Amino acid sequence: MSDHATPHRLSCHHCGVAYQRPVLAPGEWATCFRCGSTLETYAVFSAGAWLAVLIATVISFALANAFPVATLYVQGAGQAASFIDAVVITWNVGYPEVAAITFAAGFFLPACQLGLLVWIFSALAVGRMPLFFETVIHWVDRLKPWCMVPVFLMGVMVAVVKLAGLASLTPGIGLFATATSAILITALTRLNSEKIRSMAHDLGLPAKPAPISKPPSLTIIMRTWALMLGAVILYIPANMLPIMRVSTMGSESAHTIMGGVIELWHMGSWDIALVVFIASVAVPLFKLVALGTLVFLTQQRTGIKLRERTHLYVIVEFIGQWSMLDVFVVILLSALGHFGSLLSIEPGGGAAAFGGVVILTMLAAMGFDPCLAWRLAGHRKHLRRADLESTH
C-alpha cells in the first residue's frame, strides 16, 4: 500500500537521527542503527480494526466508572464504591489535591485520550483525513503517559487484599470492566503520533511527514534538575506523614507508606507487599537516581555508554506512572471504609505529597531529552538528514 512516490520521514525520538521510512513486511520492525530504539513495527491492525478496539474500550471504560468496583460488608452493612465515589469522598474529607490528581489520571485524561483516538480513527476508517490532524496527534502523545487506568486496576487489587483482613468484600461489575479497559488501554498505547501519521500516509491521505525536530536546547538540563529537586523535597513528607488514617471502634492508627508495606507483609500478603514496595519506594528512588545520573553525564558531555543510557531513559519513562499505585489504593480504601464509628479510613497528608512526587518526577523525565546526550557527546549531526532531503 505504501506510496513510494512521496517518501515519508521518521526520526528517532531517542537520539535524533532522521530516516527515510522503511517499507516493512509482516513480522518486521525497524530499529535505529545508532541507539537501538525501535522506530516502527509492521502495522498488523487496519484503521477499522483500531476503531473496533476503541469502541470496545469506550464501552468497558464507561461501565468501569458507572458501576462499583467492590462492596465492603461490616456487621451486615454494605458500602459500595466506584472510582468516581472514591474521588468525591476524597474531595469531601479535605484532600482536593489528591482527588484532582486521581480524577485526572484515572478518568479525565484517559477519557480525553479515547476521545482524540476515536476522532482520528472514525475518519481514517472511512478513508478521510481527520480534521485538526496535527493538533490531535500531538495531544495523543502528550496525554499518553498520564492515562493510568492499568495502575488504578492494580490499586483495586491491593485495596482488596488490604481490606480482606478487616471485613468481607465482594468484587463488583466495575472491577471486571476496569480490568477489561486496563488491558485494552494498554493495547492502545501502541498508537503514537508517528504510527498514526504512517497509517494515514499508507491510506493515501495527505499526512505531512513529521517535522525534523530542532536540536534540544541546554535549558532542559536546568529545568530537569529543578523538577527533580522539587520531587526530592516532597519525598520527605511523602514518607514521613501518614498516607492514611484508619479508625476502628475508637482506636485510631496512622499508616505511612513503609508502615503499610510492613503491615501487608505481616498479614502474609508478601506478594502484594512487594508490589507496593516496588511501586511506592523503589520506583521513585530508582527514577530520581537514574535520571540524575543521565542528566549529570549529559552535562559532562561524555560519550560513555550512550546506547545503555538511552535504554535507561526508556525504562525511566515507562515506569513513571506506576508510582501512583499507593495514592489510588488510599482513595479506594477511604471510599470503601466508610462506616462511621465502626470503621473509617481517610487519606493523610502523605498521599498529597506523594502525588506531588509522582507528578514532578514524571514531568522531569518527560522534559529531559536523550537526544541532548548524543548531541553534547559530539554526535552533532542529524546523520541522515542530508541524503534524506536530496530524495525529495
Ligand SMILES: [Zn+2]
Ligand atoms: Zn536512535
